[in-house]
Each structure stands twice: as structure tokens, then as C-alpha cells.
Amino acid sequence: MSALPLLGVWLGGWALNIWLARFDTRATRALVAVIFGATIVILWEMAVRIYAIPTVILPAPSQIADSFVANRSILWTDFVQTILRGALTGWVIGALAAILTAIAIDRSPFLQRGLLPIGNFVAALPIVGIAPILVMWFGFDWQSKAAVVVVMVFFPILVNMVAGLKATDPMQRDLMASWAAPYGASLWKLRLPAAMPFLFNGLKITTTLALIGAIVAEFFGSPTRGMGFRISTAVGRLDLPLVWAEIVVAALAGTLFYGLVALIEKKVTFWHPSQRT
């Protein structure tokens, strides 16, 4: 019987969305998604209250929100430690290294035969295997987390960039050659811009990888701050609302990070067919 109100809310939200779907405007399109999300949160809150689910198993959204507000300073410290220092630094270093390596590989078939398999091999290493080793090499602080992120993001960006540098037509390359363009000019004016859609694919994929890498790496020894540290230790202290608050921060940061990269992509590759709406 107690499932009835849950069912009612679900069906109500559904009906509302079906009605809204008739009006195909920008506002309703956004509203449909918002209503769906809100319904999930409301159902969650109701389920926790109706079935008296213990906080240790699943805290209610209201408890998570309270914890979020009460622990703002902790969450901010952890965000700076894990996302800005660990994930972002590692992502930037990894991306730059991958782009430069891709150009080197593109220039020389010799490197292509040697470096790609090694890159592939490193990418296949499980994070739980390399994280403790990197902690030993680079210490406990964010440097070792950034190193884990570098290892995780390097290969996807490299593969995409290598493919991107091959993405020009023979006709376009011939045109550059007929103008006697040196290698540098043809790289800068033709092949790098042509590679941008590929590069941004790699960058977008690795935004989430970078977050996961930075958070999981903190499970293997860390100073007493950081999102991974907080998630793993707050569980031991049965402070599950704080764990979920950290998860909310991670989700928001991940969405924002991805959105930023997608926005830059729009600006850089405005000429590409996929950007036409």
C-alpha cells in the first residue's frame, strides 16, 4: 500500500511531461528535463521516509543538502585539493604531453611503431595497480594524484590526436605542397585545425576520467583532505550524508568541467559540420 504515493508522484510527473512535450520550445525542452530530475529526487526523499531506510544505507536528499550546507568549508578544501590540484593539473599536463607526442608520432613513422603500443600498454594498466606505486614515487600529496591522472588521460587524447592529424584530404595536402608550404606552416594552418574536432573528443572523454583518477588515487594514501579521502573515511565514521555531499560536488564539478570543454570546442571548431544547429 505504501508504494501508492510513490507511484502517484511518478505517474504525475510523467503525465506533466507528456503534456509539456506538445509545445516544442526551448523553455519546455529544458523544463521536461528539470521535471524528470525533480521527480527522481522527490521519489528518493519519499522512499527514504516511507520505508524508514536507515541513514547508513541511504540518506535522504534533504539530509544530504543539510550536510552540504553545514560542511561547505570542508567540501571547498576537498574540491581545491582533488579537482583543481589533482585532476586539473594532471589533465593539462597529460593533454599537452599527448598532443606533442601525437605530433612527433605523425612526423616520424619510426616513433609511431614504437610509441603507440607503449601508450596502449600504459593505458591498459589498472589504476589500483599504478596508484600505490605513484604514491611511492611522488609522495602522498596531490602530485601523485596528478601523476595518476596524467597516466589515465594521456592515451585517449593521443589516439584521438593521431587520428586527427591524419584527417586531411590528399587534395588539401597537395594544395599546401603546391604553394611550397614548409612542414610547420602546413601543420599550423591546415592539419592542426583539421585535427581539432578529434582532439576535443579526446579532451571531453578524459574530463571524467581525470576526476575518477584523482578521486580513486586518494584511496591509496593521502593527506587528510581531498574528496577521495573524505569519501573513504566518512563511510568508516558512518557519516553518509557527507559522503553523498562529496558525490554531489564530484557530479557538479564533472558536469561543469565537461561543459567548459564543450564550450571551448564550439568556439574553436565553429567551422565543423557537427557544430551546426
Place this chain on the structure above:
Amino acid sequence: MRHLMLSAAGLALMAGAAKADDLTLQLKWVTQAQFAGYYVAQDQGFYEEEGVNVTILPGGPDIAPTQVLAGGGADVVVEWMPAALAARERGLPLVNIAQPFKSSGMMLTCLAETGITDPATDFAGKTLGVWFSGNEYPFLSWMNTLGLSTEGGPEGVTVLKQGFNVDPLLQKQAACISTMTYNEYGQVLDAGLTEDDLITFKYEDQGVATLEDGLYVLESTLEDSEKVTSLVRFVRASMRGWEWAAENPEEAARIVLENDETGAQTLEHQTRMMSEIALLLEGSDGTLDEADYQRTVDILLAGGSDPVISAAPEGAWVSTITDRAFD
């Protein structure tokens, strides 16, 4: 694989008929001699003689026993008292029903070259490795009694979240790390350091020892008279197992190995662990000594700004089970 099939079949049977004499025990850590008493009691048929059917679930780095208990995944857990009392204060009504371990095996192991000789004066400004997941409470209490901040800086100590190995000490990333007499201390020696390279501070000697490896259940379990009877039998058989293990460390280690599905443990290591564990068992028949409980509570309450528990717990232990088990 056969193990898996058998346990799957066992689970299916249990789901079919969860009787009062079925008990699930969640260990605090992985299968090792630290829990030999329970494995011995099962292997030697002590549980069977008492008519209880015990399932032993090993723990691990990411398993908080209190959480398993709260989720209904176990009837009894092996837990340290600080974590249990902290959970109690957070609204999870854990109750101690028996205390097989009399002494604490916890210590800080420091490199002698750091020049640390006296915790009261020499820890300031140093980096110390600490386990978390509920095991940080004894350490935090100790630092509180020393009046040291755990936020770092020259006046406080810098805390490292220690993983599950002793590398931070070997790498000299920390001046001291947390070790158990029966486990990590041996790992440090195995790694090639000698006892002369090290200086150890046992929580027992520092007067900040808290009770470890007690048996805890939820309050609601104690309201079910049939479950209580099973718990009495379980505790009696477990203590028989502990006595047997303390007298026969090598056989006990062998039994532990047989139950270790990870294959990570060695006989030599487990035998050494069992001999060290036997020292911690001395002086306990499983009954909680109220003086030990009071000392643990006082230590946990003695915190400056951040005590582990804020008020003396009420009803956090019962003697009814052990009284019935050993009269």
C-alpha cells in the same frame, strides 16, 4: 569454484530458512589469525556442538563492519570499541556482548633516526601514518591527550592516511606509522629493518589503550530471546575456539589458511600473528571488564576540541550474554 558453489548453495539454504540458530559474523578485517578463534570454533565443530550455525564473512579495506550490521548483512560484528561507541553516538545502537581481547595490539612504530624518544615532546612537527575507516579514533584520542593538533604545522602533527602496507615508513614519507603488534610490525621487520632501526610506542604503555576486537550486536537483536540464546551459545563456543587457538598456534594458523580464499597469507606469518594475538587474549574469558570499558570511555571523552564521543554512552555493553555463557 567449489567453494563458491558451496557457499552459494549455503546462501540459498539460508535464504530459505533463516532460523534463530543461524548467525552471521562480520569480521573487522581480512581472514587472518586475528580471528583464529572463530575459524577454529567452526573447524573443530564447537559451534556445531552448541547447535549454532555460524557464517563467517571476512572484512577488508573498504568494509565498515558497523555499516554491514546496520544494513542487516550480519548479526554480530567484530569491532573496536572506539568505532562502535562513535557509531552508537551517531544513532546506530551497537552493544558489546563479549570482549575476547583483553589488551590492545596497537602501536606507533617510528624510525629511530628521526630522534623521537618521547611522544609528549617529540611528535610535534612530524608526519605520522594513521589508518582511517573508524580506526583513527584511538590515535586522535591519544593526540588529544598529548595536546597536539592533527592539522599539521610546526606545533601539531601532520597526519597521513596510511594505506594497508608499511611503505610510508620504508619510504621515509612518515616518521611513524600505525602498526599492530601481530601484523604490520612483523611486515616492517620482514622488509629488512631491524628492531634497532625502530622505536615503538604501544598504546597500552602510553595509557591510551582502547578495547579492540569485541563482539557487537544491534540493540534490537537482544530483544529477541531466541537470538539471545543463540548468541550465548555462539560466545561460549567462540571462547572455546580462542582457548584452543592460543594453545595450538600452529594448527590454528593452518585452519585460518584453509579458510583464506585469497591465498595471500603464509603459514609462517599467520603462526607469528597467532602467538602475538595469544598475548592479547591473556586475562580475558570473554567477559567485558568494566574497568577496561571505563578506561576506554574516559580516553575517548578526553578530547580537547574534537573528542571522539561527546557524552558517556548509556547501555553500550551488556553482561547478560557472557554471564549466561560462562556460569
